[in-house]
Amino acid sequence: MYVCICNAVNDRQLKQALDEGVVSIRALRRHFGFESCCGKCTSCMRSLINEYRKAGDHFTPGDPSCKAKRMSYGC
Numbered sequence: 001m002y003v004c005i006c007n008a009v010n011d012r013q014l015k016q017a018l019d020e021g022v023v024s025i026r027a028l029r030r031h032f033g034f035e036s037c038c039g040k041c042t043s044c045m046r047s048l049i050n051e052y053r054k055a056g057d058h059f060t061p062g063d064p065s066c067k068a069k070r071m072s073y074g075c
């Protein structure tokens with residue numbers, strides 16, 4: 001599932017970055033080397049970061065409470 005359509009970043013890439021200790025939106029943007037285009041992914045990334053912090057090692061990206069799923073269909 002794409003988290004950021006503008007920069008083609010998916011949830012697995014995001015999880016890997018979180019596992020590597022990149023745990024803020026600013027750091028994630030720097031890690032992936034992108035600037036915010038439309039900004040629609042910000043709330044989704046924030047949700048994923050919060051889910052990751054709660055779940056720890058058991059974190060499995062999937063269906064976060066964000067609009068990523070809708071975005072993956074091209075909004």
Ligand code: FES
Pocket residue numbers: 003004005006007035036037038039040041042
């Ligand atoms: S979806 Fe991430 S900047 Fe547009």
